[in-house]
Amino acid sequence: MSKLTPLVTFLGLFVLLANSPLAMAHGGEDHGAATAPTGKAVAYFTSQAISDKYELVLHYEPLEAGEAGKLRLYINEFNTNRPVEGATLKLSSPEEAKLTIVVKPIGKGIYELSGTFPAKKRYSLTVSLNAGPGADLLLLPGIEVGKDLPVSTVAAPIVGPAHWYESPYLLLGGGLLLGMGLMFLLMRTRNRRVSAAVVVLFCLLPTAHWQRANAHGGEDHGAAASGGGATSSTFAIPKETQFLFNILTQRLVAGEQALTTTVAGTVIPSSTGQAVVQSPQVGRLTSLLVRVGQSVSKGQTLALVEQTIDAATQINLQAERNTLQAELQVARKEFDRLKTIEDIVAKRDLTEAEARLNRAQANLKVFTSIAQGGRGNARSISLKAPVGGIVGPFTAAIGATVNVGETLFTITNLGKIYIEAQVFDKDLAVLRQAKSFGVEGVNDAGKRGVARLLSQAQTVNASNQSQRLLFEMDNGGGAFKIGEFVTIRVQSARGTRGLSVPNAALSEMNGKSVVFIKDAPEVVSLAYVTTGADNGQFTQILSGVEADERVIVSGTYQAKMIYLNQ
Amino acid sequence: MNTKLKTIAIALMALSASAFVSSCNQADKTESTTETTAVNTAGTTDADEHSGEHTYACPMHPEVTGKEGDMCPKCGMKLEHNDNAGKSNGKAYVMNFKANPGKVEAGKAALLSFTPGVKNSESELVPLELHHEKKIHLIVVSKDLSYFEHIHPDYQASGSYDITVLPTSKAFTEGPGKNETRFPKGGEYILFADYMPTGGNAQLEKIELAVGGTPYTPETYSAPKLSGTADGYTLDLVPDGGTFEVGKLAHIQGVLKKGGKAMDANMLENYLGAKAHMVVVGINDKNYLHVHPEVKDGKFDLHTTFEKAGVYRGWVQFQADGKVRTTDYVIVVK
Numbered sequence: 001m002s003k004l005t006p007l008v009t010f011l012g013l014f015v016l017l018a019n020s021p022l023a024m025a026h027g028g029e030d031h032g033a034a035t036a037p038t039g040k041a042v043a044y045f046t047s048q049a050i051s052d053k054y055e056l057v058l059h060y061e062p063l064e065a066g067e068a069g070k071l072r073l074y075i076n077e078f079n080t081n082r083p084v085e086g087a088t089l090k091l092s093s094p095e096e097a098k099l100t101i102v103v104k105p106i107g108k109g110i111y112e113l114s115g116t117f118p119a120k121k122r123y124s125l126t127v128s129l130n131a132g133p134g135a136d137l138l139l140l141p142g143i144e145v146g147k148d149l150p151v152s153t154v155a156a157p158i159v160g161p162a163h164w165y166e167s168p169y170l171l172l173g174g175g176l177l178l179g180m181g182l183m184f185l186l187m188r189t190r191n192r193r194v195s196a197a198v199v200v201l202f203c204l205l206p207t208a209h210w211q212r213a214n215a216h217g218g219e220d221h222g223a224a225a226s227g228g229g230a231t232s233s234t235f236a237i238p239k240e241t242q243f244l245f246n247i248l249t250q251r252l253v254a255g256e257q258a259l260t261t262t263v264a265g266t267v268i269p270s271s272t273g274q275a276v277v278q279s280p281q282v283g284r285l286t287s288l289l290v291r292v293g294q295s296v297s298k299g300q301t302l303a304l305v306e307q308t309i310d311a312a313t314q315i316n317l318q319a320e321r322n323t324l325q326a327e328l329q330v331a332r333k334e335f336d337r338l339k340t341i342e343d344i345v346a347k348r349d350l351t352e353a354e355a356r357l358n359r360a361q362a363n364l365k366v367f368t369s370i371a372q373g374g375r376g377n378a379r380s381i382s383l384k385a386p387v388g389g390i391v392g393p394f395t396a397a398i399g400a401t402v403n404v405g406e407t408l409f410t411i412t413n414l415g416k417i418y419i420e421a422q423v424f425d426k427d428l429a430v431l432r433q434a435k436s437f438g439v440e441g442v443n444d445a446g447k448r449g450v451a452r453l454l455s456q457a458q459t460v461n462a463s464n465q466s467q468r469l470l471f472e473m474d475n476g477g478g479a480f481k482i483g484e485f486v487t488i489r490v491q492s493a494r495g496t497r498g499l500s501v502p503n504a505a506l507s508e509m510n511g512k513s514v515v516f517i518k519d520a521p522e523v524v525s526l527a528y529v530t531t532g533a534d535n536g537q538f539t540q541i542l543s544g545v546e547a548d549e550r551v552i553v554s555g556t557y558q559a560k561m562i563y564l565n566q
Numbered sequence: 567m568n569t570k571l572k573t574i575a576i577a578l579m580a581l582s583a584s585a586f587v588s589s590c591n592q593a594d595k596t597e598s599t600t601e602t603t604a605v606n607t608a609g610t611t612d613a614d615e616h617s618g619e620h621t622y623a624c625p626m627h628p629e630v631t632g633k634e635g636d637m638c639p640k641c642g643m644k645l646e647h648n649d650n651a652g653k654s655n656g657k658a659y660v661m662n663f664k665a666n667p668g669k670v671e672a673g674k675a676a677l678l679s680f681t682p683g684v685k686n687s688e689s690e691l692v693p694l695e696l697h698h699e700k701k702i703h704l705i706v707v708s709k710d711l712s713y714f715e716h717i718h719p720d721y722q723a724s725g726s727y728d729i730t731v732l733p734t735s736k737a738f739t740e741g742p743g744k745n746e747t748r749f750p751k752g753g754e755y756i757l758f759a760d761y762m763p764t765g766g767n768a769q770l771e772k773i774e775l776a777v778g779g780t781p782y783t784p785e786t787y788s789a790p791k792l793s794g795t796a797d798g799y800t801l802d803l804v805p806d807g808g809t810f811e812v813g814k815l816a817h818i819q820g821v822l823k824k825g826g827k828a829m830d831a832n833m834l835e836n837y838l839g840a841k842a843h844m845v846v847v848g849i850n851d852k853n854y855l856h857v858h859p860e861v862k863d864g865k866f867d868l869h870t871t872f873e874k875a876g877v878y879r880g881w882v883q884f885q886a887d888g889k890v891r892t893t894d895y896v897i898v899v900k
Binding site for chain 1: 689690691692693694696699700701720721722723724725764765835836839887888
């Protein structure tokens, strides 16, 4: 009895273990996620209707005859996938004239329909709809009443084993016999190590089952599924998700797209955009009237420089001054003397004396104006801004001695800038018939401007055979800085006809350009495309899509993620 | 003690062996269940409604059925998967026509209303399926078949599909070929309304309309004209063997030229979901045929069968440079 008790307990425990937890482990989340691409996709029935204006999707959980049921109707515009709000809906059923359905809007483009379907059969609903895009009449077919979801109906027969070898009891019994037989053989071998190893191995065997489930429901399986998906490249996005992620579409139509090309350029100051202020004299900076970054107007005094003179120069100056003053006195005396005897002197002598006096006066005046006051050893020079603009960084400090020709200030005016671009021959063709030049920053595409072509190149760069072109651009806010790299988008006046998509519609998959196409209300497929010209907003599609297809232009990233996670 | 241990060991091994064996079985089963689930994700689409043979039918002539890849001898369209094909849903459809004012006058405003209905069930609303991107294709021809127009009535909140007839002075709101028309001359006209009720088969309603005012001068056609030109685009029809014969599947090649130079038909834009549409109407019986050419090697390839001898008028519409072009033909079938 004492021998038997643990055995029975063990057996009972194991039977329990073998039946329920195993099934649970296997039907767990991993596996479910791997096989069902949309998770809850089978939690409801679907019915759809489309017209040139609208797309209607009806989701409903199993309906019972004679019981009040709720259905969820998603309405969106056919071309744009935009949810339709505030629609007036009138619903009727051709199968049941007396059926009344109450409509209640419960969200953007989502309407709740409630009604009681009297019989267990297949209904259809005629939807008379009026909203922004216009009136329409559609039929939602195949509404099943009294039918369970396909999952359970299919799963039901599997409850009973289809073949004799699938019976769990038979297999359990068979396994028991097999194990006993094995153990019996094992007991006969006297080698304890081998027996222990086999026992341990057999204890581990049931876990091999978990192992297998994992491998099956895990990444391997997912990869195989997406590999199969890549060939079909079709996947489902439930309407609810589409609305949630604001997935919008655009219908592809052939249109004119201008030829464009891009050239790289560098911002340089315009001819009047940058000025330097240099000291004309050796001197000492006595006062600084501006700060770095200050905005100054043309003619504004920036700093005062006091001229400094050494002793020798000072003596020379004094001597020169004395000479000039003596000369003036002599000239005045001579002139006065001749004036008094005007009647007897030659007219020519008088004129000469007058001229000498004038010259002496003028010389002294000039000298005085240069060497101020005559007596002082210093003279102040004010440095003025030659253009209006912003004062650039400078290092001069009050008291510092400055030399002749030393640059003290740089004033930059970013109101107008030049862009220098190196252009190659192949782009010149587009440039010649260009309609506009759009400029955007290389590092910050948010900065934009429109440039004018100032000068065509007269020479070719010998090293790389490019031509230098100069563009002028207004830069009111000063967004573009000198030395910045920019991209100039040259848009030709001549266009080509073709299909183009907004740049937001394009994404990359394995290094190739792809777009997502909405094939059906809840079905999206992936299309590899070859792209052509890009004008900054639209990209031409050379192949991979056809006209009239609806391409996802908003929520592209979400669509890509859903595709990758399917 | 040793015996007890051995017993437990035996029991343990036996159980683990049985658990292993049965788990394999369960694993397979769960897998098959999920796979079935995946198939049924589609809900009430075709996938779960049938599992037997698929029927392929012409989208325009549902009575024409066949295998996948077959072609409709009437209009040359590829047969499409359609399990409702050839079966009738038991409803007889009718297109109710009303003009307002009752007597349409040439050069004057009017409204033409088309309401699809079911015979003997007046109140039933009939939603229409899109075919070639529109719910109703309305072909307006004069009785002498000199005048042709292809327009699309637009659904109104009132429940009818309407065409506005513009007075002479008013221009088309969105260009011709939309939901507006005008009658420059009075006389006898025939309207062909081509539509398909949801869940039903393609329908054609022939409506006769007498327009008041100065009547047009009827033209007669007898000599074949197999070259049509519109705005610099020329489309020549070249039948195999050079002639059209009764009851024989005619292969017609359409050679497209622009400004006298051969042009690849693939370069055309899609118009209503196809590169080109051809309408053929018999001069005598006023029977209507709508053909969709395929494009092969840059040329149109038309297939159709003329069931009666006589003179037919044909029109081909295609779109290039954002505009619909219409070329016209006279086909003599012997």
